[in-house]
Amino acid sequence: MTQNNSLKELLRLNTNDEKYSEKQLKILEAAIETFSEKGYAASSTNEIAKKAGVAEGTIFRHYKTKKELLLSIVTPLMTKLLGPFVAKDFAKEIFEVNYDNFEQFIRNLAFNRYEFVKNHSSVVKILIQEISFHDELKEPYIKLFQEHIFEKFKATIIKFQEAKEIVNWPPETIIRLIINTIAGTLLSMFLLRPEANWRYEEEMELTISFLVNGLKLK
The missing domain is CATH 1.10.10.60 (Homeodomain-like)
Structure with a gap:
C-alpha cells in the first residue's frame, strides 16, 4: 500500500x-x-x-x-485502532475465535497488528511520539481499551490457563507481557530501526515463538 x-x-x-x-x-x-x-x-x-x-x-x-x-492526522488512526465500532470488530476477529491452541491465538494477534503497522507506520510513529504530550490522544486510548478489549483479552488468557496450556500467572501480567513483546518488535522494525535489513515475517515468527515458549506451562 x-x-x-x-x-x-x-x-x-x-x-x-x-x-x-x-x-x-x-x-x-x-x-x-x-x-x-x-x-x-x-x-x-x-x-x-x-x-x-x-x-x-x-x-x-x-x-x-x-x-x-496533528489531530486530523491521528484521529482517524485512533478510530482504526480503538474506535468503538472498530474495537468491537478487532475484539471479534481476535478474541471471539475458536483456537485449537495458544499459539494460534498469539499468531492471529501478532500478525493482525503487524499488517496494520506495516501499512501505516508513519502515522503510528507520530502517535507514539505525541501520545504522552496530548491528553486528547491518550484518554480515548485508555478508555476504549478498557471498555472493548481488556475483559475479552483476560477471558481468553483464563481459558488457556484452565486448559493447562500457559502458566498460571495473573492474567493482567500475561496481557502486559504479550502487548509489550509484540509492540516492542513492531516498534523496533518500523520506527526505531527502519533502515535495518529486517526479515519482517521471520522476526514475527521468532516473537510468537518467544511468547508461546515463555508462557507455556512446564
Whole structure:
C-alpha cells in the first residue's frame, strides 16, 4: 500500500463524511512526513506548506492551528485502532475465535497488528511520539481499551490457563507481557530501526515463538 493510499484509507474512517481535495491530501501527507521525521514540536506549518507546494495560509484555511492539523492526522488512526465500532470488530476477529491452541491465538494477534503497522507506520510513529504530550490522544486510548478489549483479552488468557496450556500467572501480567513483546518488535522494525535489513515475517515468527515458549506451562 502506498503512503497516499494508506492516508486516504485512514481519512475515510472519519465519521463526518468530509471530502478531501487533492491539495488537502498533499498538506496532510506533507504533515505526516514532517511530524514523523522531526516530531510535532520541531515542525512548522511553513515547512509543511513548502513540502506540500501550497501557501502557508492554505493550511490555516483548513486547520485553525498546528494542533488541529496533528489531530486530523491521528484521529482517524485512533478510530482504526480503538474506535468503538472498530474495537468491537478487532475484539471479534481476535478474541471471539475458536483456537485449537495458544499459539494460534498469539499468531492471529501478532500478525493482525503487524499488517496494520506495516501499512501505516508513519502515522503510528507520530502517535507514539505525541501520545504522552496530548491528553486528547491518550484518554480515548485508555478508555476504549478498557471498555472493548481488556475483559475479552483476560477471558481468553483464563481459558488457556484452565486448559493447562500457559502458566498460571495473573492474567493482567500475561496481557502486559504479550502487548509489550509484540509492540516492542513492531516498534523496533518500523520506527526505531527502519533502515535495518529486517526479515519482517521471520522476526514475527521468532516473537510468537518467544511468547508461546515463555508462557507455556512446564
